[in-house]
Amino acid sequence: MAVSLGSSGSNAAADQANSTTSESKHGPAQMLDEHLLTPAAINSLEVHGATNTRRSLLDHIFKPLVEDSAEAGTTLGQVLTGVQAATKKLARFDIFKEEGFGVFLADAPRPDSAAPSDNTELDISVQVKEKSRLVFSAGTDFGNTEGSAYTNAVARNIFGGAETLTVNASTGTRTRSAYNAIFSTPINGNPDLRLSVEALRSATQKPWASHEEDLAGANLRLAWLTPNSDSHALSYSNAWRQLTGLAATASPTVRADAGDSLKSSVAHTFTRDRRDNPMLPQSGYLLRTVSELAGWGPLNGDVSFAKTEVEASGAIPLTIPGVAGTSGVSVGGGLRMGVLCPLPGGYSLTGAAQPSRINDRFQLGGPTDVRGFKLGGLGPHDGADSVGGDVFAAGSANMLVPLPRLGAESPLRLQLFGNAGRLVALNRSTRESKEGVLAMDSATVLGGVKSAVAELANGCPSVAAGVGLVYAHPVARFELNFSLPLVVRRGEEARKGLQVGVGINFL
Structure with missing residues (x-):
């Protein structure tokens, strides 16, 4: 300003x-x-x-x-x-x-x-000059092997107190339909403390696991910014999920999770972003944590788990001898880790817990995280279906170099990268059948989580390397990479050749 x-x-x-x-x-x-x-x-x-x-x-x-x-x-x-x-x-x-x-x-x-x-x-x-109170936009997106068209409407300052109503609708090759409406307002005239309410509904095809997921729900979210510019968000979510539209070739694991489930959860997100440019970082670091608790205590629902994900990344500029000023060359790296622990319902910590569902487990692989692998290509598979995992770790290292004649100020870079990842599920042999329903006691869950974490270091992870072009648009980052898988674990799906990635958060 x-x-x-x-x-x-x-x-x-x-x-x-x-x-x-x-x-x-x-x-x-x-x-x-x-x-x-x-x-x-x-x-x-x-x-x-x-x-x-x-x-x-x-x-x-x-x-x-x-x-x-x-x-x-x-x-x-x-x-x-x-x-x-x-x-x-x-x-x-x-x-x-x-x-x-x-x-x-x-x-x-x-x-x-x-x-x-x-x-x-x-x-x-x-x-001062006020912005337009009504804004409409429409466009198309392409990324993560999906093309989509969207419309967006924003109403600002609805009641004169900086309230905002945002309505979105989109349809695409994989997300057949998605609708959401978000009303947001500052609390006590503080722009750094906002309360928002969201209603959403979507239908998404998930071909890597031979099904479609219909979702309808609502979120209540409180977000605030600290004096040192760290952001926090505390949210409550209630979502009805339906795993439907199974393909004829759907695996037994996918068929076992088909049908309805209700998730009631609270989540906290912390973000510390000290990067000079989120889309094309040349220096600084990012730290983000996401913690979710579902179905335990008063939350109800028919899924119960604790889930935590941590992400850290950073970049440093390189000085080239003989080059005056900023060279535009930088090296960076990132690390993501996550754990999902099934919990018993209600207020008990020692009762029987049901195994995690495919809706909630982690998926790994694709052009925005572990490049050189298909979407959901890493981790446990049942036949051709990627069924996700409960524990994962992934890391990457890259070098960004300006293209000749464009210089350090250009948003276009040549990228050299290497990345690796591992996704593990809780040991299926630790699951016991109770009255026809798979369940695990607390000792079995704890042992399964420890075993899965230890399994991350058992053997070489899946590894890929490659070269590509990166374009940093103010709205999103675009990547066109040629990837070469170097290590592919049994049952996982690699992708040698060109990959296109579009997003705002890359590994």
């Missing part, structure tokens, strides 16, 4: 500071310091251009600033710092145009009979 600070009218404090500076022959830096240390207070503050925004929302931003300036000892520098912080906070509501901000300062008029004072009284005018 570009904020312009201008001044109009006479400024007695500035004249006094300039006079003092001239007499004492101070330098420009000391002139500025002395000027900013002069006592100051806000006489009035007006916001122009916020015609559709409630007064109460603006009061949350600017009223504390005006009140703080009335305290004894407040300086001009503190007032200016407070104004800048307030306008940046206002911009984070995403209802004003970034280029429309302007801040103008002027001396408040003094009555002729007023006694002389060293205190500067300021009249502040904040100029």
Whole structure:
């Protein structure tokens, strides 16, 4: 956001500071310091251009600033710092145009009979331009072996408090239909604390496991940003899932999980992103954790598990001898790990737990994680079906090099990469049949998880390497890679040759 600070009218404090500076022959830096240390207070503050925004929302931003300036000892520098912080906070509501901000300062008029004072009284005018309240868009996407068309409608600032309603509809070659509507609002006028409610419905074909999944549900989400720019999100989700449309060749494992299931869960997501460019990182790091608890305690539903996933990645720039400035060459790496632990329903930790379902298990492989393998190509398979796993680990290393004649500022890069991964299921032999239903006691679950984690290091993981082109668009990252599988474990499905990947989160 570009904020312009201008001044109009006479400024007695500035004249006094300039006079003092001239007499004492101070330098420009000391002139500025002395000027900013002069006592100051806000006489009035007006916001122009916020015609559709409630007064109460603006009061949350600017009223504390005006009140703080009335305290004894407040300086001009503190007032200016407070104004800048307030306008940046206002911009984070995403209802004003970034280029429309302007801040103008002027001396408040003094009555002729007023006694002389060293205190500067300021009249502040904040100029904003509101974004369009209704936005419609449509387009096409291609990525992860799927093409889709979408329409999107956004209604901003619905009730004047920076509320947003987003409605999406899409259809594609794999996702036959998907609809969702999200209503989001800031809490207590804080742009860094938002509450959202979402309703969704989708029908997705999953050819790697010979079925289709219909889903309908709702989410309640509280998201907040910490002062050091870390983001947190706490959500509650209730979703009805139907595993249907089985192919004639569907495996027994897929057929056993067919039908309806209800998942009721709470989840927490933490993200710390210190990368210079999320789509084409040249330096910095990313740390993300996702933790989910389903079906245990008061959550109900007919699936119960604890699930945790951790992701860490980073990049460092390389300096090329003889090349002035930024070379654009960087090396990076990433690591993802996850564990799913079945739990007994209710409040018990020692009762019988059902094995995880294919809906909830991890899938690994594809152009956005372990390149050189088909979607769901890693991990346990039943015949031709990828049935997922309960524990996984995957890592990658790459080098990004600018193409000749394009330079370091170009969003196009040549990529050299190597990646590896391993996906493991809980030992099937540890599952016991209880009244015709597969179940495991707590000791069996714990032993199965320990065994699966140990299995990750048993033998060489699946490995692939390759070369490709990366284009960093502001909305998504596009990759066209030629991959060569080097190690393929028995039963897994590799993919030698070209792969196209589109997404915002790559391994």
